[in-house]
Structures are given as C-alpha cells and as structure tokens.
Amino acid sequence: MKRPYYLFLSIFSLSLVIFAVILQQTGYQGVSYLPCPLCILQRIGYLGIAISCFLAFCISPLRKLFHGLAILSAGYGIAVAGHHVWLLFHPSESCGIDPLELWINQFQLANAMPWLFKADGLCSAKLPSILGLQVPEWSFFWFAVLFLALIFTFFKKQKQNPS
DSSP states (O other): OOHHHHHHHHHHHHHHHHHHHHHHHHOBTTBOOOOOHHHHHHHHHHHHHHHHHHHHHHOGGGHHHHHHHHHHHHHHHHHHHHHHHHHHHOGGGSOSSOHHHHHHHTSHHHHHOHHHHOOOSOTTOOOOOBTTBOHHHHHHHHHHHHHHHHHHHHHSOOOOOOO
16 A cells, blocks of 8 residues: 555544544534443544554555554454444343443543543444434444455555666
8 A cells, every 4th residue: 555545544544533522522413422432442443543554654664564453453443333333233232331331431541531532321322323324333334444445455566666
C-alpha cells in the first residue's frame, strides 16, 4: 500500500472515533448515546487501526509490521462489533449492569479521559437508527470495510520503480 493510503486510513479511523464522541456528547434526535463497554472496546479497535496506520505511514522499514497490527485491530473490531450486533437482537442476554462496564471503568484511561473511555450505557439498548442502521451495525460495517481493504493491500505486491 502506498504511504498516503496509510494516512487516509488513520485519519478515517480517528474520525469515526471523533464522530462517536460527538454523538455521545450531543446525542441524536433528542436521545443521548452513552457508550456501553462494547462501544469503548470498539473505540480501542479504531484507535488501534489509526495508530498502526499512522506508524506505517511514518516508519517505512516497519511498514508491513504496522500494517499487520492494523489488520489485527480491524479483526478485533469485527469480533467486538459482531458481538454487539448480536446482543442488539438478543437483549435478554445482557443483564442490567454489565460486569464488563465495571472492569473497563477501572482502567486508568477511563479515569484520565472519561469523555472517551468511560462506559455508561447498556450494550443491548436500542437507540434511534442513523440512516437505517444502529451504531453497532455501522461500526461492524466500517470494521469489515477496513479489514478487507487492509487484507487486500497486505498481500498485494508493490510495483518497484526502476531507478
């Protein structure tokens, strides 16, 4: 993959996290979108992609390593978002207070940046859809797109410039 694409993927992943924080702070259609524990774990996946792609952009000798880490972050995000989507369709599987919430909120990052890493919502809460999909469904979609783009470009041979 060419260097500018890494920067684009990094900025795109970071913008998805920024959109989630804006949605959390301002709400949508009069409803507050408090992040649940799985939402926080998905943010970590997007940040993993953003950081890995940015490092691949900056450090050419280790580009394949960081590309691989971005693929792992996207795969992790697919798993978390997939579980979250499953919970939306099986709300009886989630209890009132999620034990994962207590565990996530004990991390130092949740205390240092609660606006980004503090879990307050329920994973099975159905909130108003945005353009026909729930937020976890959008997240699953974007993780899948990023994963496929990263996998496809990981195995694609770069054309060598004759010097």
